[in-house]
Amino acid sequence: MEIALMAEKIEGQDESRDREGAVVATARLIIRAKAGDMAAFDQIITNHQRRVISLAWRLLGNREDARDAAQETFLRVYKSFGRFDPAQDFTGWLYRIAVNVCRDLARKRRGDHFSLEAEVESGAIAEPASPHNTESAAMLAQEQAILMRALATLPEKERAAIVLRDLEGLDTEEVARILGSSPTTVRSQISAARVKIKAFRERFLKRGAVTRA
Amino acid sequence: MRCTHAEKLIPLFAGDDLPAREADALRRHLKSCPNCRRLAAEFEESRDWLRGFAAPLFDEAMLDGVRSSVLRNIGAIENRARWLQWIVPGWNLRFTASVAVLLLTVFVATYAYRGRKPQTIPDNGSVVKINPGGGQKHSTGDPKRNDEVNPSPVPAQRLPPKRERRINENRGVKPVRLPDIAVVNAPIIPPIINIGPVFEPLPGSDMAMDDAVFNREMTRIEFQTADPNIRIIWLAPKDSDPSLTKPNTNTR
Numbered sequence: 001m002e003i004a005l006m007a008e009k010i011e012g013q014d015e016s017r018d019r020e021g022a023v024v025a026t027a028r029l030i031i032r033a034k035a036g037d038m039a040a041f042d043q044i045i046t047n048h049q050r051r052v053i054s055l056a057w058r059l060l061g062n063r064e065d066a067r068d069a070a071q072e073t074f075l076r077v078y079k080s081f082g083r084f085d086p087a088q089d090f091t092g093w094l095y096r097i098a099v100n101v102c103r104d105l106a107r108k109r110r111g112d113h114f115s116l117e118a119e120v121e122s123g124a125i126a127e128p129a130s131p132h133n134t135e136s137a138a139m140l141a142q143e144q145a146i147l148m149r150a151l152a153t154l155p156e157k158e159r160a161a162i163v164l165r166d167l168e169g170l171d172t173e174e175v176a177r178i179l180g181s182s183p184t185t186v187r188s189q190i191s192a193a194r195v196k197i198k199a200f201r202e203r204f205l206k207r208g209a210v211t212r213a
Numbered sequence: 214m215r216c217t218h219a220e221k222l223i224p225l226f227a228g229d230d231l232p233a234r235e236a237d238a239l240r241r242h243l244k245s246c247p248n249c250r251r252l253a254a255e256f257e258e259s260r261d262w263l264r265g266f267a268a269p270l271f272d273e274a275m276l277d278g279v280r281s282s283v284l285r286n287i288g289a290i291e292n293r294a295r296w297l298q299w300i301v302p303g304w305n306l307r308f309t310a311s312v313a314v315l316l317l318t319v320f321v322a323t324y325a326y327r328g329r330k331p332q333t334i335p336d337n338g339s340v341v342k343i344n345p346g347g348g349q350k351h352s353t354g355d356p357k358r359n360d361e362v363n364p365s366p367v368p369a370q371r372l373p374p375k376r377e378r379r380i381n382e383n384r385g386v387k388p389v390r391l392p393d394i395a396v397v398n399a400p401i402i403p404p405i406i407n408i409g410p411v412f413e414p415l416p417g418s419d420m421a422m423d424d425a426v427f428n429r430e431m432t433r434i435e436f437q438t439a440d441p442n443i444r445i446i447w448l449a450p451k452d453s454d455p456s457l458t459k460p461n462t463n464t465r
Contacts, residue, residue, distance in 0.1 A: 038284070038287070041284075041287070042280065042284060045279075045280050045283060045284075046280065049276055049279055049280060050271065050276065053271055053275075053276070053279065054271075058266075063271075063275070067275065067278070067279055070279050071279055071282050071283050071286070074279075074283045075283060075286055075287070078283075078287055078290075079290075143262075143265075144266060147262070147263065147266050162263075165228065165230075166228065166260060166263050166264055167263070167264070167266060172230055187225055187230055190224075190225065190228065190230060191221075191224040191225050191230075192224075194224040194227065194228065194256060194259065194260065195224055197259055197263060198224075198255060198256060198259040201259055201262060202255075
C-alpha cells in the first residue's frame with residue numbers, strides 16, 4: 001500500500017516535472033520565435049495544432065471551419081507575439097485566441113453545420129476499430145452526432161465554457177481567464193450547459209435514437 | 214439544505230466545481246434525499262457521456278496543410294513589411310498613417326472652406342453715369358478707342374440698396390464727368406446666352422459702310438456681366454424715345 005502510494009507520488013512528481021519541462025521548452029521556443037526564428041515557430045505550430053484544431057472542431061462542428069480557425073489562430077499568435085511575455089502561460093493564451101477566432105468565425109457563418117452524414121463522410125467521426133462490430137460502431141457514430149447537436153444548441157458562451165471544462169479538462173479558473181469572465185460567471189454557464197445537455201440526451205434516449213447494449 | 218437549493222448545486226457537484234464547504238453540505242443532503250441522489254447520478258452519467266466524446270481524427274495531410282498555409286501567410290506578411298520599409302525606411306507604419314490622415318483632413322477642410330467663400334466679381338470699370346438732362350455723347354462703338362460713354366437713354370431706376378454693383382463701361386473708355394450728372398447704380402442684367410445680330414444688314418449693302426453709319430447714329434453702351442465672356446451691348450438710336458429702346462446682346 002505504501003509502495004503504491006509512493007509510486008503514485010513519484011508518478012505525480014514525474015508528471016509535474018514533465019509538465020514543467022514542457023513549459024520550459026515552450027518558453028525557449030517562444031523566445032526564439034519572437035527573435036524571428038521561423039523554425040521555432042514551426043515547432044510551436046506542430047506541438048499545439050492538434051489541440052487547437054480539436055477545440056475548433058468542437059466549437060464549430062465541421063472540419064473546414066476548424067481548419068480555417070486553426071490557421072487564423074496561429075496567424076494571430078504570430079502577429080501578437082510582440083505583446084506576449086514568455087513567462088506567462090502560453091497554452092491559456094493560445095486557447096483564448098482560438099476561442100475568439102471560433103467565435104468570430106461562427107458569427108460570420110451562421111447556421112447549423114452539424115450533419116451526421118457529412119461528418120461521417122468527411123471522416124471526422126471516429127471510424128470503428130473493429131470491422132466486425134459494426135453495430136456498436138454505428139451506435140458510437142450516432143451518439144457522437146447527437147452530442148455534437150447537443151453542443152450546437154448551446155449559446156456560444158456556454159458551449160465554450162463546457163468544451164473547455166469538460167472536454168479539454170481545464171479547471172474553472174483557467175476557463176475564466178481564457179474567456180475573460182469571472183469564475184462565478186463560468187460556473188453559472190457550465191451549470192446551465194450541463195442541464196441542457198442532460199435534457200437533450202434524455203429526450204433522445206426516450207425517443208430511442210440511442211440504444212444502449 | 215432544501216431540495217430546491219440542492220437541485221441548483223447538483224450540476225456543478227457532478228463536475229467537481231463546487232467549493233468545498235458547499236460540496237460537503239450537499240453530500241450530507243444527498244445521504245438523506247433519494248430524489249436528489251438520483252438526480253446527481255443522472256448528471257454524472259450525462260457528464261461521463263459528454264466526456265466520452267472522442268476527439269476527431271485529423272490526418273497528417275490536414276495538419277501539414279494547416280502548418281504550410283500558416284507559414285505561407287507569414288511569409289507574405291514579412292514581404293509586405295519589407296516593401297513598406299523600403300518605401301518609407303525607418304518609419305513606423307502607424308506614424309505614416311497618422312500623418313496621411315492629418316494631411317487628408319487639412320486638404321478636405323481647406324477645400325470646404327474655399328468652397329464656402331463667395332466668389333468676388335471682377336471689377337474692371339467704373340459706374341455708368343447718366344445725364345438726367347438727356348445729354349448724350351456720340352460713341353463710335355470701337356472698344357479700343359478711348360471713347361466717351363454715352364449715357365443710356367433708359368430712365369434712371371431705383372435699385373435695391375443691397376445690390377450695388379459696378380457696371381463695366383466700354384474697355385479703355387474713361388468715365389467722363391459731365392455737369393449735372395447723377396450717379397446711378399444700374400441693375401445687373403443677368404447673362405444672356407442668346408446672341409442675335411445687332412441689326413440686319415440691308416440687302417446689297419456694304420457691311421462696313423453700314424456699320425459706320427450705324428455707329429454714328431446709335432448710342433452704344435456695353436455692360437460686362439459676371440461672366441467675363443459675356444458682355445451686354447445696349448444700343449439705342451440717338452435722340453430717340455427712351456421707352457422704345459431695346460437692349461441688344463452680343464457675346465464676344
